[in-house]
Amino acid sequence: MSKAKNSNGYLGVTEPISLSGPTEKDLVQTAEVEKYLSDAGLYESQEEAVSREEVLGKLDQTVKAWIKKATRISGYGEQFVHEANAKIFTFGSYRLGVHGPGADIDTLCVGPRHATRNDYFFRWLHDMLAEMPEVSELHPVPDAHVPVLGFKINGISIDLLYANLAHAVIPEDLDLSQDSILHNVDEQTVRSLNGCRVTDQILKLVPNILSFRTTLRFIRYWGKRRGVYSNVMGFLGGINWAILVGRICQLYPNASPSMLISRFFRVYSKWKWPNPVMLCHIEEGPLGLPVWDPRRNYRDRGHQMPIITPAYPCMNSSYNVSVSTRYVMVQEFTRAFEICQAIDEGKADWNALFEPYPFFESYKNYLEVNITARNEDDLRNWKGWVESRLRTLVLKIERYSHEMILAHPYPRDLSDKSRPLHCFYFIGLWRKQTVQAQQAEQFDIRGIVNEFKSNICAYQNWKEGMDIEVSHVKRREIPLFVFPDGVRPSRSRTAHKNIRTVPTRGVSAGQVENVLGTVSSAEGQPVPHKGNYMKQPEQDYAFPVPGSTSVLPSSLPNEEALNGHANVRAESVERELPEHYQESTFARVQNNVGHAINQHNILPPNSNNGCQPYGSGSPLNSSNRECADSAANNLLSSSPAVPVASDELDELTSFHQIKANQKDVNADQKPSLEGCSEDNLEQTCSLRPQYSNNLKRKANEELEVLSFLLHE
Incomplete structure (x- = not known):
């Protein structure tokens, strides 16, 4: 286990950026923040707090009765049955102290070795809970990355994980922070234990828990309002936000919450992803469990936004993030920092930060995913499955289109009261402008959509009436x-009084006519933007006209690579803005490795359809793997740190280097947090959307033709 403080007495992997405390103005703004959170109803009442304690007590009694029953069924004697024990732990927002009214409680049940997960937890405990009158909406998800049993007790939502330890008897004073607890357990148990272990470590690694909690509560609320709070959809979840806030608290240990909020948005709007965010050094640990290491672990190189958990084994908690969702989040960080500057200058108030993201006004084209089932229980199970797989559709679209088509998923489901037992998901689509004009290339994503639907319908617990439809809809x-x-x-609504536009390259109707043989209607579209401002109209989208040849992929990326794996994009190279990554150690690894990989993956056009397959349809051969590994080893071990330039504000006077901190990986060299001047930070860290203008629409009775003509 990592030590809370290093030898120099500070928390974290670097020294603090600033030790300055709050001014009188900062204290006034902190009071405003706390009042805003209270007025927003983010604190639970005393009655609800007592009710939660009672529910946790009831759950603890239930699992203790369950383990004795399971032990007796297993054939053990009465003495062993009497000693049998199971214990409930909490983690997540409840354990961190930032939960609000109606929030669920993340819990972990720890049981002995004979009470296995599938036979006892998801069977016998499930049945016991189902028989309890106070339990409702019981929803097991045994096949999830972290298997979970979801339900409500007296209306309070519970997410219950299970850790099957190697202990014969679970002691009442069990300490989960000891690394030895991971000995001889399966991967699901390691992941289940990680929630509690990480939560406890975060609380040990922040200098001021009260300031941390206020800041985190604020950031969580902001993320939900701006549509970037959803781990399952490829954004960030509770533990991700906690680590990000914890790192800011380490860098500014004496700052008040209002100061931490502003610095949070400033730092992460300038952060050079994929440099990792870490609260402590990564340690190899005594048990040989794999830790996050982009040199040794090939798939770690494809992570877009690494946020590393502080407990052994250190993992990337944000592996779900894609190119599209990272782009959206960076834009939101930038917008928020600009508003914080305006608040500091008295030109805006805190309300400006929380205006809901205008998702359904931001794009011209959307995918609509409509699911249905025969009853509420089936729909609940069906929703859980579809939500867990929806991210793969985003990844497949990015991968197949060479990351030229980006997809922004709406972070939650929607329902139409006039259509019961239906649930809807939406994905906004936009495309990037290429740097050089090249031969037009067409991508037809019907094959990807159909493959996605096939994967969804392969649900193990599928029942009659469970159905899914995916269609293309325009904004209107x-x-x-x-x-x-x-x-x-x-359409004229703006979220901020200032207006700033993002330049886009126009394509005239004549150009579109030359390509497609028809003229598309000129309808402007807001595009993803920097800052909370009115957005410049996007170029027209067009789909192939009747009679045109549909371009289908000769093959789609293989199932193993795209079937929901955490690192589905591991082989892809960062193509968005190469200059954004030119000074990043980990990014250089990605670019060099990606070059070696993509040389192998680029195939000649198929004679049947004229479209080349992309991605991992063909596996890497051994020589390319060796080349990739060599590039990663060389770069991780020898890349120099980027020099730090002065800045006008104290918190960016010295952006310290971050150690990757594996003991034998890069003990001598460190990837940097890349501090530089304000102008250089703006140039290299801000992502700006780039778009092209060459698409038309063609309707298809069963599924809209989603072909994007990329005129490079």
Whole structure:
């Protein structure tokens, strides 16, 4: 286990950026922040707090009765049955002290070795809970990356994980922080234990828990309002936000919450991803469990936004993040920092930060995923499965289109009251502008959509009536039930009084006519942008006209690579803005490794359809793997740190280097947090959307043709 403080007495992998405390103005702003959170109803009442304690007590009694029953069924004697024990631990927002009214409670049940997960936890405990009148909405997900049993007790939502330890008897004073507890357990148990171990470590690694909690509560609320709070959809979840906030608390240990909020947005709007965010050094540990290491672990090189957990084994908690969702989050960090500057200058208030993201006004084209089932229980199970797989559709679209088509998933499901037992998900689509004009290339994603539907329908617990439809809708066709009060908002709405536009390259109707033989209607579209401002109209989208040849892929990426794996994009090279990564140690690894990989993956066009397959359809041969590994080893071990330049503000006076901290991986060299001047930070760290203008739409009775013509 990592030590809370290093030899120099500070928390974290680097020295603090600033030890300055709050000014009188900062204290006034902190009081405003706390009042805002209270007025927003983010603190639970005393009655609800007592109710949660009672529910946890009831759950603890239930699992203790369950383990005795399971032990007796296993054929053990009465003495052993009497000693049998199971214990409930909490983690997540409840353990961190940042939960709000109605929030679920993340819990962990720890049981002995004979009480196995599938036979006892998901069977016998499930049946016991089902018989309890106070339990409702019981929803097991045994095949999840972290198997979970979801339910409600007296209306309070519980997510219950299970850790099957090697202990014969679970002691009442069990300490989960000891690394020895991971001895002789399976991967699901390691992942289940990680929640509690990480939560406890975070609390040990922040200098001021009260400031940490206030700041984290604020950031969590902001993330939900701006649509970037959803781990399952490829954004960030609770533990990700906690680590990010914890790192800011380490860098500014004496800052008040209002100061930490502003610095949070500033630092992460300038952060050079994929440099990792870490609260402590990564240690190899005594048990030989794999830790996050982009040199040794090939798939770790494809992670877009590494946020490393502080407990052994250190893992990337944000492996779900894709190119598209990272781009959206960086834009949101930048917008928020600009508003914080305006607040500091008295030109805005805290409300400006929390205006909901205008998702259904931001794109011209969307995918609509409509699922249905025969009853509420089936729909609940069906929703859980579809949500867990929806991210793969985003990844496949990015991968197949060479990351030229980006997909922004809406972070939650929506329902139409007029259509019971239906649930809807939406994905906004946009495309990037290429650097050089090249031969037009067409991508037809119907094959990807159909493959996604096939994978969804392979649900192990599928029942009659479970169905899914995926269709293309334009912005003007978005159903009214997605909008508040069923009213479509005005297109002229802005979230901030200032207006800043993002330049885009126009393509005339004549150019479109030359390519497609028809002229598309000129309808402007807001595009993803930097800052919370009115967005410049995007170029027209167009789909192949009737009679045109549909371009289908000769083959799609293989199932092993795309079937929901955490590192589905491991082989892809960062193509978005190469200059953004030119000074990043980990990014250089990605680019060099990606070069070696993509040389192998680029195939000649198929004679049947003229479209080349992309991605991992063909496995890497041994020589390319050796080349990739060599590039990673050389770069991780020898890349120099980037020099730090002065900045006008104290917190960016010295952006310290971050150690990757594996003992034998890069003991001498460190990847940097890349501090530099304000102008250089703006140039190298801000992602700007780039778009092209060459698409038309063609309807298909069963599924809209989603072909994107990329005129490079």
